[in-house]
Amino acid sequence: MIPDTLQALLATGEDSRRQFKRNITNTDALAAEMAAFANAEGGTLFLGVADDSSIPGLSRTEVSRINQLISNAASQHVKSPLTVRTENIQVDEDRIVIVLTVPKGQDKPYFDRNGVIWLKNGADKRRVNSREELRRLFQSVDIFHADELPTKAGIDKLDRLRFRDFLRNTYNQPYPDSPEKLITILRNMNLATDDGMLNLAGVLLFAEKPDWIKPQFIVKAIRYPGNAIHVSEYLDTEDFSGTFPEIFEGAMAFIMRNLRKIQAGKGVNTPGVPEIPPLVFEELLVNALVHRDYLISAPIRLFIFDNRIEIISPGHLPNNLTVGRKVRRKVRRKVRRKFLFS
Numbered sequence: 001m002i003p004d005t006l007q008a009l010l011a012t013g014e015d016s017r018r019q020f021k022r023n024i025t026n027t028d029a030l031a032a033e034m035a036a037f038a039n040a041e042g043g044t045l046f047l048g049v050a051d052d053s054s055i056p057g058l059s060r061t062e063v064s065r066i067n068q069l070i071s072n073a074a075s076q077h078v079k080s081p082l083t084v085r086t087e088n089i090q091v092d093e094d095r096i097v098i099v100l101t102v103p104k105g106q107d108k109p110y111f112d113r114n115g116v117i118w119l120k121n122g123a124d125k126r127r128v129n130s131r132e133e134l135r136r137l138f139q140s141v142d143i144f145h146a147d148e149l150p151t152k153a154g155i156d157k158l159d160r161l162r163f164r165d166f167l168r169n170t171y172n173q174p175y176p177d178s179p180e181k182l183i184t185i186l187r188n189m190n191l192a193t194d195d196g197m198l199n200l201a202g203v204l205l206f207a208e209k210p211d212w213i214k215p216q217f218i219v220k221a222i223r224y225p226g227n228a229i230h231v232s233e234y235l236d237t238e239d240f241s242g243t244f245p246e247i248f249e250g251a252m253a254f255i256m257r258n259l260r261k262i263q264a265g266k267g268v269n270t271p272g273v274p275e276i277p278p279l280v281f282e283e284l285l286v287n288a289l290v291h292r293d294y295l296i297s298a299p300i301r302l303f304i305f306d307n308r309i310e311i312i313s314p315g316h317l318p319n320n321l322t323v324g325r326k327v328r329r330k331v332r333r334k335v336r337r338k339f340l341f342s
Contacts, residue, residue, distance in 0.1 A: 001099060006089050010046065010053045014123035017041065020049040022056060027069055028112060031077035036118035036125035038082055038105035043120070047098040048091075057095025063088060066098060079148075079194075080107045113194055115150035148190060149294070151213060153198040155182055159208040162243070166206070200294060204244050211241035217294070219251045221302040223258045229303065239299075248285055251302055255281050258304045281309070288313040 014020055024030050024047060037043040047066055048058040058066065067086060074082045087099040109117045109128075117128040164175040167185075176182040179196075186192035191202035198206075203213050211218060223236035236258055240250035261272030288300050293315025301312040 001087055001089055003089060003091055006046075006055075006091070006097060006099070010049055010055070013053060014051070016120045016122055017043040019043065019045050019123060020051055020053065021045060021047050022050045023047070023058065023062065024066060024069065027073045027077055028114075030069060031073040031112050032116070032118050032125065034074060034082055034084065034102050035078050035110040035112055036120050037102035038078070038110045039108055039118060040104070040120040042102055042104035045098075045100040045102070047100060048095070049097060055091050055095075055097060057091050057097055059094065060096065063096050063098060070098075070100060077113045079111045079113065082110070115193060149200045150193045151198055151200060151203050153203050153207060153213050155179060155186065155192070155196060155198065157198060157203070157207050157209070157213065158182075158186075159206055159243075163206045206243065210243055215241075216297040216299060219247050219289075219300045219302055221251060221254045221304070223254075223304040225306075227305045227307050236304075244289055248289060251285055252278070252281060254302065255304065255309065259309075276309075284311050291315075 009018065010020070012018075019033065021033075033045060037045075048062075049055055070084065070086060074084045082102065082105070084103070085101040087101075089097045089099060091097050111117055118125050119128055160175065167173045167175060176185055183192060183196045186196075186198070186202060187194065190199070191206065192198050200214070203210050204217065207213055219240040221236075221238050221240065222234050224230055225233055225235055236254070238250070238254055240247045240254070242250075256274065256278065259274045259276065262275045263270075264273045266273075288311050292300060292313040296314040298314040300314065301310075303310040303312070
């Protein structure tokens with residue numbers, strides 16, 4: 001970019017794709033600007049440019065410092081890390097403008113290191129505060145990262161015996177001998193944030209009492225008489241809480257004990273077999289637990305009637321799909337947490 005082109009770009013002022021900064025010294029503040037651009041359509045930061053479009057520029061010492069700050073912000077202070085591009089434009093004999101280009105993110109939503117999601121608001125930015133805004137943001141991409149949302153649960157809430165057994169049985173690794181090593185392992189497995197707090201996946205998989213931390217994420221099961229919901233009558237009911245495997249096993253046991261058994265051509269002294277293969281419900285329950293909308297504070301509901309079984313998972317199909325459109329279209333999705341239900 002030549003200085004004349006730079007002048008022409010700056011003359012139109014700031015907007016949702018261009019922002020001016022006279023200088024910047026705070027890595028977290030720069031990371032927030034990057035995250036806001038990445039969560040939108042991308043954009044450009046002009047460093048060394050005042051709000052009124054004048055160009056005081058930066059010294060060579062400032063350029064060196066800011067380039068290091070940019071590298072740290074993009075790689076360590078934004079989650080997921082960003083690949084950005086910089087260009088130094090000499091505007092005077094000893095003054096430089098840094099043109100920092102942030103691409104449109106392919107791995108939205110992007111957080112700062114405190115777990116805050118930023119969005120562009122005209123030429124400025126703002127925090128995402130409402131669930132509806134989060135849902136709209138998540139709908140704009142194919143991959144949903146609700147399991148990486150931070151919680152307020154520290155590693156003291158971890159079920160150490162369960163996590164020890166998991167490390168031993170899955171990776172043949174011993175339990176870490178220090179809190180620092182434990183946090184490193186949890187971070188590497190995407191179960192904790194950089195500041196050592198369990199994220200949603202960490203809570204739902206390995207917290208000692210997940211329902212104390214996230215009481216809404218349970219399965220409420222009811223067996224009704226007949227083929228309709230009753231206000232005051234039921235044949236069996238139970239709530240299932242705990243970790244994912246505990247909820248899964250409890251809900252499967254509830255289905256099996258309430259599912260009609262058939263003779264299947266065997267003798268009268270032979271135990272009956274379920275009229276529907278258990279594998280069907282294993283797949284349905286796994287999908288309900290893993291793919292539910294964790295931004296909605298509601299339980300999964302399991303209703304058993306005489307003629308059907310309903311599993312109601314909070315949320316909707318991704319990317320504004322309908323059932324009819326889904327039949328005709330494949331939705332790309334990333335396999336996450338393959339070790340949940342092996």
